[in-house]
Amino acid sequence: MRPLTLWRYEIRRTGWTALLGPPIAVALGIAAALAxxxxxxxxxxxxxxxxxxxxxxLAAGVSCASLIGRDPAVEIQLTSPxxxxxxxxxxxxxxxxxxxxxxxxxxxVLIVTGWWDRWPASHGPxxxxxxxxxxxxxxxxxxxxAGAVLRxxxxxxxxxxxxxAIQQFFAGSAQENLPGRLLYLxxxxxxxxPGDWTANRLTLLGAAAVLIALALVVVGRSxxxxxxxxx
Amino acid sequence: xxxxxxxxxxxxxxxADRDRVRAHLADCTRCRADLATWQAISAAATPSAPPPDxxxxxxxxxxxxxxxxxxxxxxxxxxxxxxxxxEARLIRxxxxxxxxxxxxxxxxxVLLQATAGGDLVLSLIAPIVAxxxxxxxxRSGRDPAAELVAATPTSGRLLLLVRIALVFGYDLLxxxxxxxxxxxxxxAGTANLNALVGAWLGPMALLSSLSLLxxxxxxxxxxxxxxxxxxxxxxxxxxxLIHDGWPAQLIVDSWSTNAPVLTVSVAIAVVAVxxxxxxxxxxxxxxxxxx
Numbered sequence: 001m002r003p004l005t006l007w008r009y010e011i012r013r014t015g016w017t018a019l020l021g022p023p024i025a026v027a028l029g030i031a032a033a034l035a036x037x038x039x040x041x042x043x044x045x046x047x048x049x050x051x052x053x054x055x056x057x058l059a060a061g062v063s064c065a066s067l068i069g070r071d072p073a074v075e076i077q078l079t080s081p082x083x084x085x086x087x088x089x090x091x092x093x094x095x096x097x098x099x100x101x102x103x104x105x106x107x108x109v110l111i112v113t114g115w116w117d118r119w120p121a122s123h124g125p126x127x128x129x130x131x132x133x134x135x136x137x138x139x140x141x142x143x144x145x146a147g148a149v150l151r152x153x154x155x156x157x158x159x160x161x162x163x164x165a166i167q168q169f170f171a172g173s174a175q176e177n178l179p180g181r182l183l184y185l186x187x188x189x190x191x192x193x194p195g196d197w198t199a200n201r202l203t204l205l206g207a208a209a210v211l212i213a214l215a216l217v218v219v220g221r222s223x224x225x226x227x228x229x230x231x
Numbered sequence: 232x233x234x235x236x237x238x239x240x241x242x243x244x245x246x247a248d249r250d251r252v253r254a255h256l257a258d259c260t261r262c263r264a265d266l267a268t269w270q271a272i273s274a275a276a277t278p279s280a281p282p283p284d285x286x287x288x289x290x291x292x293x294x295x296x297x298x299x300x301x302x303x304x305x306x307x308x309x310x311x312x313x314x315x316x317x318e319a320r321l322i323r324x325x326x327x328x329x330x331x332x333x334x335x336x337x338x339x340x341v342l343l344q345a346t347a348g349g350d351l352v353l354s355l356i357a358p359i360v361a362x363x364x365x366x367x368x369x370r371s372g373r374d375p376a377a378e379l380v381a382a383t384p385t386s387g388r389l390l391l392l393v394r395i396a397l398v399f400g401y402d403l404l405x406x407x408x409x410x411x412x413x414x415x416x417x418x419a420g421t422a423n424l425n426a427l428v429g430a431w432l433g434p435m436a437l438l439s440s441l442s443l444l445x446x447x448x449x450x451x452x453x454x455x456x457x458x459x460x461x462x463x464x465x466x467x468x469x470x471x472l473i474h475d476g477w478p479a480q481l482i483v484d485s486w487s488t489n490a491p492v493l494t495v496s497v498a499i500a501v502v503a504v505x506x507x508x509x510x511x512x513x514x515x516x517x518x519x520x521x522x
Binding site for chain 2: 015016017020021024028032035054055058059062063066070146150151152153154155156157158159161162163164165166168169170173
């Protein structure tokens with residue numbers, strides 16, 4: 001099979017949920033910014049960056065949580081010469097690649113129109129891309145690992161959403177200690193201790209790498225995948 | 232001569248050979264006995280009546296199965312208990328374990344963080360846990376036993392109801408247990424049991440019913456994504472980004488525990504179950520022949 005054909009197949013298999021999630025997240029952020037009742041550009045800019053830092057990572061995290069457990073041809077996949085973990089990494093790359101394309105497009109529009117700099121806690125156009133990249137990879141790694149361990153897309157998706165929601169409402173509690181601060185997902189728009197932002201972003205990237213590696217180790221035990229959730 | 236007897240018994244010999252065999256049989260008792268055996272075999276192999284037309288046979292069977300009343304179980308409660316047991320065996324242990332883990336995470340957050348209110352944490356977690364579980368209850372054509380289910384006298388609606396009762400009931404009991412544990416612990420910011428249950432019951436019912444409706448129409452993946460999306464809007468409206476103005480207030484009020492919310496939740500669930508039980512599984516593939 002030619003590589004292009006393979007990637008086209010994986011894009012088709014990704015499904016509408018993963019493809020529509022990031023654009024809908026962006027649309028919700030823009031709608032919230034348009035409906036913002038508070039005066040001033042600062043709060044509007046915060047909502048727009050919030051869509052990048054909060055909504056897009058959630059969409060990617062839930063999509064990655066659904067990668068394991070609903071493959072109707074998993075037995076065939078496990079008997080093919082290509083390792084199943086390679087297939088899963090390819091599917092994750094499709095999901096995250098599409099998410100990154102949508103996020104970079106929105107970030108580009110915000111930078112060009114000047115909304116990016118109107119939020120005082122924003123960072124430069126290059127380093128500032130970690131605003132969406134770090135929480136996206138963090139939540140995606142969490143979803144992928146939870147999916148590999150639980151083999152239940154519903155359970156893994158619920159875990160990702162719960163962590164996301166708890167961090168939304170308990171920003172103060174999450175930042176009371178160093179581990180909480182370093183693993184906080186929304187350090188750009190919900191505030192971070194001065195000087196912690198870069199460390200927070202790098203810690204999230206490192207956590208994502210560890211979680212994805214853990215998931216790939218777990219997925220390597222193919223007998224665990226045979227009785228995966230079939231719905 | 233003996234070699235010609237099978238063909239003679241089957242009536243496939245040419246005229247000349249047939250006369251020759253007939254003349255021989257008149258004088259040979261042994262060949263007459265052999266011929267009797269061959270004639271018995273030939274009679275057994277010859278069809279007595281033409282086979283029925285396949286289309287007519289299928290139509291007759293389908294008509295009879297459609298018009299005959301389903302046998303009602305003599306012991307309804309025992310029948311229901313066996314259905315519950317059978318459906319419970321189909322739920323993989325990972326699903327309830329995952330729900331319990333997420334709920335334990337919420338309880339731990341309340342107990343470890345002095346500022347976290349138990350009612351708020353449970354109202355954030357319980358709805359999405361239940362909705363994610365319910366999203367997987369309607370499997371339609373992806374159910375490995377879809378053809379069998381479609382062919383059994385037990386209604387697909389009844390099976391779906393049993394499955395929902397198991398999944399939603401488990402999450403309900405789990406959250407009740409978590410509420411009881413938090414109320415008994417007296418953790419900081421935790422209200423009494425009634426207030427705790429009031430914080431999550433309405434949102435849990437509404438989000439689960441919406442998840443079921445999406446699952447019936449679009450499948451479990453879209454249902455999970457839609458439930459997460461709807462719940463994210465609720466979380467955003469609860470004070471993070473759009474905490475002022477009537478739209479945010481309307482969203483927050485819609486996700487509370489009161490009679491209208493519970494009534495709407497039940498109505499949505501009833502519509503979903505009615506749609507789920509109407510005819511073929513909704514994925515474009517028929518499980519049975521059309522008449």
